[in-house]
Amino acid sequence: MKLKLNIKGKEYTVEIQETDRDTVKIRVQGEEFVFKQKKEEEKVLVAKSSLPKRDFKEKRIKAPIAGIISEVFVKEKDVIKKGKKVILLSAMKMENEIISDFEGRVKKVSVKKDQKVKEGDILIVLE
Template sequence: MEKYKIKLNERIYEVEVEEVLDENEECSTTSDFEEEKVSSSKVKNNVEKKPKDKIENEETISAPMPGDIVDVKVREGEKIKKGEVLMILEAMKMENEIVSPTDGNVSRINVNKGDSVNLGDRLVLIQ
């Protein structure tokens, strides 16, 4: 069994890989692999927690797909609630709501109406 570190979307995962020689042969060892649990809101909104050297409760909302920003529903400094629509992202002729995963204040908006974004582009910072 070999251990590897994999970097995916700026997060590092440690995995164990076991070589299997034959499909019909049973493995004699078991893996101690622990799966990292990610909440559905983090997956849905592509939320990224900031490192410890930043303000502790900051969250960056990143673009879950490439597209165009057709509307920005919030302003910097505005108080928001969990589930509130922050902006509308149009991708493949469908409008997608980007919602807040938490209560907080909008501390920074990195895009404007009409901007094109790529997967992972940082859209909004919430404190």
């Protein structure tokens, strides 16, 4: 039996197969788990390990170096992909295109054009 489960907005493909009278094989996203009846602890194991952890933490894009914000390329609520150019930061004669190493939705843009920033200052918060 094959079914799709939607857990917290993510879809999982689950395949359940009875291999013999008291053994059930469950495949979650290609990963196989074998259960024997009346073995409670193994069921617990599935619940813990088979569901991929989701990172609900905010992701912060920080200034890699002190400088001045030359340009901001995103605004709040923008959904951005990994690799998207978000900020142009000028540091002396070095122009730094800050790209996002994460995907997500822009929760907050903490800087404005021409603003001075220090190394480590939060520029953009994603959720």
